Amino acid sequence: MAFPKIKHVRAFVVRGGGADYHDQGDGHWIDDHIATPMSRYPEYRQSRQSFGINVLGTLVVEIEAADGTIGFAVTTGGEPAAYVVEKHLSRFLEGRDPSEVEKIWDQMYFSTQYYGRKGLVVNAISGVDLALYDLLGKLRQEPVYALLGGKVRDELTFYATGARPDLAKQMGFIGGKMPLHHGPAEGEEGLRKNIEELATMRERCGEDFWLMFDCWMALDLNYAVKLAHKAHEYGLKWIEEALSPDDYWGYRDLKKKAPAGMLVTTGEHEATRWGFRMLLEMECCDIIQPDVGWCGGVTELIKIANLADSKGVMMIPHGSSVYSYHFVITRHNSPFAEFLMMAPKADEVVPMFHPQLIGEPVPVNGKLKLSDAPGFGVELNREVGLHRPYAR
Known part of the structure; x- marks a missing residue:
């Protein structure tokens, strides 16, 4: 052809x-005292936008x-x-x-x-x-998933990332990943608050619902190990991106020291087959989480997924809407997907990349069937203020 x-x-x-998705207005859960590598500085602790995450x-x-x-x-x-x-x-x-x-x-x-x-x-x-x-x-x-070999399942199953796992359970998601609100600079009191929040959510969600912590590169190895062991009492399913993405040695040690049965996950801020080869060959994690919009696109994600598959490691891409959905549905080692709860209070399901995409699908009761529309099945909203700074 x-x-x-x-x-x-x-x-x-x-x-x-x-x-x-960090470029939000005031009062959004995604910018509310979330632990980051900048949390060691009190002036940048309350808001991620304060240190320029959205510039x-x-x-x-x-x-x-x-x-x-x-x-x-x-x-x-x-x-x-x-x-x-x-x-x-x-x-x-x-x-x-x-x-x-x-x-x-x-x-x-x-x-x-x-x-x-x-x-x-x-x-x-x-x-x-x-x-x-x-x-x-x-x-x-043809839809992109057809270009990638076709679907291996009829629908996608999701866990939700947001501030309210208890509400996510009511909406039909299989699990809820919470932002970690307090990092090492906030000492034992911050650690206690993290565990208290987990305990509260476990009580609200019951024993069978997945709960995870998203640590957003904020911790050191000692703190991450302490957090993992204290969280194990409340059935934490995994601890995510606890360390700097460049600290492969720290991830290797965290995986060794984590409680039996708790998964160590990372890769959201990793890129290309070579970065993920390091994570996989050094046995740094149980799940890799590349973002298809950051790791090199679909062309590179294919190579990363094949590496993971050869190692028996699951690949659950970081939430990137239709761009990961079309890939996940073609892969046996990607049995579920992430959905970012972009409502300011994480209390309803709204399109993840609103308002830029027209026709963006969202899960219903935690599940989603992809359409057979050509490409990724969405269109660009041309009323969002497109600016072309380097027109040729």
Whole structure:
């Protein structure tokens, strides 16, 4: 099948919610005294936005084929990532066959390796790769999951991430992952408050509901081990991203020292097959959690998933809406998925990347059937204030 060549690549910046889900207004649970690596500084402890977690905004990548078909994707990275897409990555796309996903990815990654490798540059590459898959699906009139080998189950099953696991249980989710509110700088009192919150949620949710802690890179090894053992009494299913993503040795030791039966998970802020190879070969965790919008896109997620599968490790991608759903439903070692509760009080199910996506599906009673619409099955909301800072 001959595809029309890629004609244009465009990169936009959007502010306010959506893919940059930390870019929220006042009073949102996601910004309420959550433990972070910056919690050691009292002035940055109450709000994650206080230290600039939301300064970049959302990156929107559009790839238009010669016949006018447009694929798009949203991720984080804002204006700096838009510059990388327009000024550097576009040369590997425009005029090319959109089916050359492997070659295009390889050229984007290795051409930026001297200033990239992880972080913002790989976010930009991820956005391009996701937009390319969306375009291919639309050109072929197939959903992305069909491009990836087809579904291995009829529907997705979700756990919820948010401040109210008890409400998530009422909404039909299989588990609730709570933000950890107090880090090492708040001492024994903070540790006690963390355990008290877990105990309260266990009492509300009962014994059979999964409860997890999202530690967002905030802890040291000693604190993480103490937290894990104290939380074990209340049946904590896993402790997530407890340490810096670069501390592979710490994760290895945490996995060894965690209570029997408690899972150690990480990978949200890891990138590429090489980063995940470190996590897997050093036996750092029981579940890897790549974000498809940050780790290198679908093209790289395939390689990461195969590595995990070969090691017998589950891969549960970090919540990234339709971009992970289409992958998870094709993989046996991804038996459930994450849903971020983006309602300010975590008290209702709302679209995760609102208002940037039109037609974004959400779980009902903790489950979701994907449509067979082409691409990722969503459209870009062009009324969200798209700004193209580096138009060519």
